[in-house]
Amino acid sequence: MRKKAPYQPPSIPSSEITSESVWLKRRHFMSVAAGGLIAGAPLGRALAASGSLNYAAASNASPGGFYTGEKQTPFDDVTRYNNFYEFGTGKDDPASYAHEMSIDPWSLQVDGEVEKPGTLNLEDIQSGFDLEERVYRLRCVEAWSMVVPWVGYSLADLLKRFQPTSKAKYVQFYTLQDRKQMRGQRSFTSTIDWPYVEGLRMDEAMNPLTFMATGLYGKDIPNQNGAPIRLVVPWKYGFKSIKSIVRIRLTERRPKTTWEMLAPQEYGFYANVNPQVDHPRWSQKTERRLPSSLFSPNRIDTQMFNGYQEQVGHLYAGMDLKRFY
Ligand SMILES: Nc1nc2c(c(=O)[nH]1)N[C@H]1C(S)=C(S)[C@@H](COP(=O)(O)O)O[C@H]1N2
Ligand SMILES: [Mo]
Numbered sequence: 204m205r206k207k208a209p210y211q212p213p214s215i216p217s218s219e220i221t222s223e224s225v226w227l228k229r230r231h232f233m234s235v236a237a238g239g240l241i242a243g244a245p246l247g248r249a250l251a252a253s254g255s256l257n258y259a260a261a262s263n264a265s266p267g268g269f270y271t272g273e274k275q276t277p278f279d280d281v282t283r284y285n286n287f288y289e290f291g292t293g294k295d296d297p298a299s300y301a302h303e304m305s306i307d308p309w310s311l312q313v314d315g316e317v318e319k320p321g322t323l324n325l326e327d328i329q330s331g332f333d334l335e336e337r338v339y340r341l342r343c344v345e346a347w348s349m350v351v352p353w354v355g356y357s358l359a360d361l362l363k364r365f366q367p368t369s370k371a372k373y374v375q376f377y378t379l380q381d382r383k384q385m386r387g388q389r390s391f392t393s394t395i396d397w398p399y400v401e402g403l404r405m406d407e408a409m410n411p412l413t414f415m416a417t418g419l420y421g422k423d424i425p426n427q428n429g430a431p432i433r434l435v436v437p438w439k440y441g442f443k444s445i446k447s448i449v450r451i452r453l454t455e456r457r458p459k460t461t462w463e464m465l466a467p468q469e470y471g472f473y474a475n476v477n478p479q480v481d482h483p484r485w486s487q488k489t490e491r492r493l494p495s496s497l498f499s500p501n502r503i504d505t506q507m508f509n510g511y512q513e514q515v516g517h518l519y520a521g522m523d524l525k526r527f528y
Contacts, residue, residue: 268412268437268514270338276349278420280493285427286343287446288395289378289385296387297427304384304447306431315375315452318366328432329417332356336421337414337435342476342509344440347491353435354418359409367405367453374408375458376401376434377450395461401434401445402458402472404518412437412514438511440474471528475519476509480528 265271287297290304307325314320323331334354342348362374380398382388388397407413414435417424424430429446436443442462452458462470469483478488487505495501508515519527 268511269335271340271350271510272338273340273350275338275352276493281349281351281419282425282427284347284349284493286345286441287387287427287429288393289387289397289399289447290427291387291390298425300386301426301430303386304379304381304426304430306426306447309431309449311432311448312450313361313365313452314450315454316368316371317362317453318368319364321365325431329423332360334418339412339414339435339437340509341435341437341441341444342490342505344442344470344474344482344487346485346487346489346505347493347495348503348505348509349493352420353414353416354421354424355414355416355432355435357411358413358415358434359411361415362408362451362453365453370455371453372405373454373457374403374405375452375454376403376445376448377452378445379447379449394465396464398449399445399461400459401443402460403436403443404457405453406518407436407515410515410518412511438476438508438515440470440476442470443474473519473524473527475524475528476505477507477524477528478505479507480525 283298284294285297286294287301290297290300309325309328311323311328312320313322333356335356336352336354338350338352340348340350358374378399379385380388387393403413414437415432416429416435417432419425419428424433426447429444429448432448433446434444434448443460457472460472462474463472476487481487489502490505492501492503506512
C-alpha cells in the first residue's frame, strides 16, 4: 500500500491565517495578497480587538465571503457533533465509528460530460491542488450551525482539470458505498438508498465559494467530517455538503439527490439557507450556534443564503425561492 506523505502542519496556527492574506500549499506558503492584513494582524482579529465587532461586520469580514471573523466552533465540537448517516444517525456515531473506514487507498473518479475523464488518488486529492484556508458558516437544515476553518481548494479548480464540456449543466457527487466499512449502510432501519448522492447546478459548482475540503483546523480532515475529501457549499443547508466523495459526474440533466428522494416535500434540490421558508416541521428563522448548551443555547438569527447573499444571490435572480426550496 502506498505510504502517505507525512502531514506538514502550517508553521503558524490556523487561527492566525486569513484566506485573503495567506494561501497555503503543503510544504510552503505563498502570499498572494496583502488585502486581509491590518497592521500585521489578521482581519478578523483586528475587527474583534477594535471592540466594534457586530454580527453583520463579522459576516462581511472578507469581501469574497471566504473568511468570517465570527468565533470559530471549537475543534472538539466540529469533530464530535456530526451528521454522517453511513456511520449511524446519532450525532456522536460518526466520531465513534468513522475510523472503521479506511481512506488509503482512495480513488475519486471524475466522468460524464468532461473532455478528460480520470481519477484522482489520495495523494492527488491531498496535494495535487493549491491549498487555501476558508472560514465558513455551516448551517444544518436541523437549525444548528458552526463556524469551521476548512483547508482545501475550490471545486472549480478541480473541475477545470477535467475540462467540462458545453453539455455539462449539473454536477453529481457520490459518497463511498461499502457495507463492510460503513455500519450505517448495514443497518436495517436505514431508509436511505445508498450511496448518498448530491448535486449542484453548474454555475453553483463553479462559484468561487464552492469548496472541496481536505482539512480542517490546519489538519487532515477527520473521517467523521468526510475524509479524504468532502464538498462545502456554505450558502446551502449542510446536507448538500456531501462527504467522502468517490465519484463526481457532470451531467446534462438534473441529478437525483438523497434527501430529495427521501422526502421531496421537506428537502429540495436547491436547499439554499432561507429564514423566510420554514421547514414543514420547524422554523428556519433562527439557529443554535455551536458550542451551545442548555444554559447557553446561543441562538442567533439565520441569514438569507447563510450570509452569502452578496456572493451568490445573483445565481437565483427571478427564481421563486418558496417553490424552488
Ligand atoms: N455522505 C454523507 N454526507 C453528508 C451527510 C451524510 O449523512 N452522509 N450529512 C450531511 C449533513 S445533514 C450535514 S449537516 C453535514 C455535516 O457536516 P459535519 O458533520 O462535518 O458538520 O454533512 C452532510 N454530508
Ligand atoms: Mo444537516
